[in-house]
Amino acid sequence: MTNNQDLYCIGCGAKLQTTDKTKAGYLPENTLNKYLESKEEELYCQRCFRLRNYNDIMDVQMDDSEFLSILNKISDEDALVVNLIDIFDYNGSVIPGIHRFIGNNKMILVANKEDLLPKSVKRDKLKRWFHQQAEKDGLNPVAEILISAKKNTNVDELLALINQYRGNKDVYIVGTTNVGKSTLVNSIISMSSKIKNLVTTSRFPGTTLDRIEIPLDDGAMLIDTPGIIHSYQLAHFLNEKELKEVTPNSEIKPKVYQLRGLQTLFIAGLFRIDFVQDVKTNAIIYADNNLLIHRTKLENADDFYHKHLGDILTPPYDKDSLPAMQMFKFTTKEKSDIVISGLGWVTLPANVTIKAYAPKGVEVTIRKAIV
Numbered sequence: 001m002t003n004n005q006d007l008y009c010i011g012c013g014a015k016l017q018t019t020d021k022t023k024a025g026y027l028p029e030n031t032l033n034k035y036l037e038s039k040e041e042e043l044y045c046q047r048c049f050r051l052r053n054y055n056d057i058m059d060v061q062m063d064d065s066e067f068l069s070i071l072n073k074i075s076d077e078d079a080l081v082v083n084l085i086d087i088f089d090y091n092g093s094v095i096p097g098i099h100r101f102i103g104n105n106k107m108i109l110v111a112n113k114e115d116l117l118p119k120s121v122k123r124d125k126l127k128r129w130f131h132q133q134a135e136k137d138g139l140n141p142v143a144e145i146l147i148s149a150k151k152n153t154n155v156d157e158l159l160a161l162i163n164q165y166r167g168n169k170d171v172y173i174v175g176t177t178n179v180g181k182s183t184l185v186n187s188i189i190s191m192s193s194k195i196k197n198l199v200t201t202s203r204f205p206g207t208t209l210d211r212i213e214i215p216l217d218d219g220a221m222l223i224d225t226p227g228i229i230h231s232y233q234l235a236h237f238l239n240e241k242e243l244k245e246v247t248p249n250s251e252i253k254p255k256v257y258q259l260r261g262l263q264t265l266f267i268a269g270l271f272r273i274d275f276v277q278d279v280k281t282n283a284i285i286y287a288d289n290n291l292l293i294h295r296t297k298l299e300n301a302d303d304f305y306h307k308h309l310g311d312i313l314t315p316p317y318d319k320d321s322l323p324a325m326q327m328f329k330f331t332t333k334e335k336s337d338i339v340i341s342g343l344g345w346v347t348l349p350a351n352v353t354i355k356a357y358a359p360k361g362v363e364v365t366i367r368k369a370i371v
C-alpha cells in the first residue's frame with residue numbers, strides 16, 4: 001500500500017491489499033494508485049469488480065468462523081438488528097437461536113423475496129404462516145414484515161419500523177448468505193440518494209466478506225454483514241450457469257400434477273419424488289418456471305435417472321459433479337410442503353407417503369403447507 005491508512009472495499013467490506021491475489025480485498029497496486037490520485041469516492045476490490053461487471057466469482061479463502069465472530073460481536077453492542085429471511089427458502093435461511101449472537105438487542109424479522117411467491121397467495125395468509133414459523137423457532141422479534149428488496153416492495157414500511165425502534169442506535173442487517181441483505185442495503189441507500197447498487201450483490205453465496213458501514217442521517221451506521229453459510233444449501237454444489245437456472249427471479253407459477261400412483265417426478269436432475277402408493281393424488285411444484293420437470297413410471301425411474309442425468313435431467317450438466325442421491329421418506333399428516341433448500345418445494349395433500357431424493361448433503365424437510 002502506498003499510504004498507511006486502511007482502505008476498505010465498498011462492495012464487499014474487505015480490507016484492501018495489493019499483495020495476495022488469492023485473499024479477500026486484493027486489487028492491483030496501479031489501480032489503487034490511480035484511485036488515490038483521482039479522489040473518486042468508490043473503490044472496489046478486484047473480486048467485486050469482476051463480479052459486478054462480468055458476473056464472475058473469484059473464490060477467496062474465508063473461514064465461516066470469521067463471519068460468526070462478526071455476528072457474535074453484536075451482542076456486546078447497543079444496536080437494532082434486522083434479520084432477513086428468504087421466504088422462498090425459510091428453512092435454509094432461518095437462524096435458530098439468533099439471540100445467542102445478538103444478545104438483548106431488539107430484532108425486526110424480515111421475510112424477503114416476496115415477489116417470488118405467486119400473487120394468488122394472499123399476503124395476509126403468508127404473514128400468518130411466517131409468524132407461526134418464527135414463533136415455533138423462538139425468534140421473538142419486535143416486528144415482522146414481508147418485503148421485496150429487489151422490487152422495493154414495503155421497503156419504506158420497513159424503514160419506518162427501523163426508525164421507530166432504533167432511537168439513534170446503529171442498525172445491523174444480518175442473515176444467512178444470499179437472503180438479500182446487500183440488495184436491501186442498496187435499496188435503502190437509493191431511497192435517500194441517487195446512488196444505485198453501491199454494495200456488491202450476486203447470486204453466489206458468500207458475496208459480502210466483512211462489515212460495510214453506511215452512515216445514516218444522525219451519524220449512526222447502517223451495517224451490512226457477511227451471511228452465515230449453511231453447508232446444506234444447494235448452491236454449494238452448482239456452477240454459475242446451473243445456479244442461474246435453479247434460482248427463480250420472477251413470480252413462480254405453480255405447476256399442478258395429477259398422479260396415478262406408482263409414479264415419479266424429477267425436478268431437473270436435482271430432486272426426485274416417488275409416489276410409492278398405488279393411489280391417485282396430486283402434487284403442486286413451486287420452483288423456477290423454466291426448470292425441467294419430468295414424469296415417469298416408478299419402476300422406470302432408476303434407469304431413467306442413471307441414463308439421463310446430465311443430458312435430459314439438467315442441471316447438473318456434468319453428471320459426476322453431484323454427490324449421489326440420498327433418500328428421505330415422508331408421510332403427510334396434513335397438507336404439507338416437501339422442501340428442498342434452495343430449489344423450491346412440492347405441496348402434497350394429507351395422508352400421502354413419498355420417497356424423496358436429493359444430492360447427499362442437501363437438506364430435504366417437511367412443513368405445514370405455506371399456501
Ligand SMILES: Nc1nc2c(ncn2[C@@H]2O[C@H](COP(=O)(O)OP(=O)(O)OP(=O)(O)O)[C@@H](O)[C@H]2O)c(=O)[nH]1
Nearest residue numbers: 149150178179180181182183201202206207208227
Ligand atoms: N427475487 C428476488 N431476489 C432477490 C431479492 N433480494 C435479493 N435477491 C437476489 O438474491 C441474491 C442474493 O442477494 P444479495 O443481496 O447479494 O444477498 P446477501 O444476503 O447480501 O448475500 P451474502 O453477501 O452472500 O451474505 C441476488 O441474486 C439478488 O438479486 C428479492 O427481493 N427478490
Ligand SMILES: [Mg+2]
Nearest residue numbers: 181182207208
Ligand atoms: Mg451481501
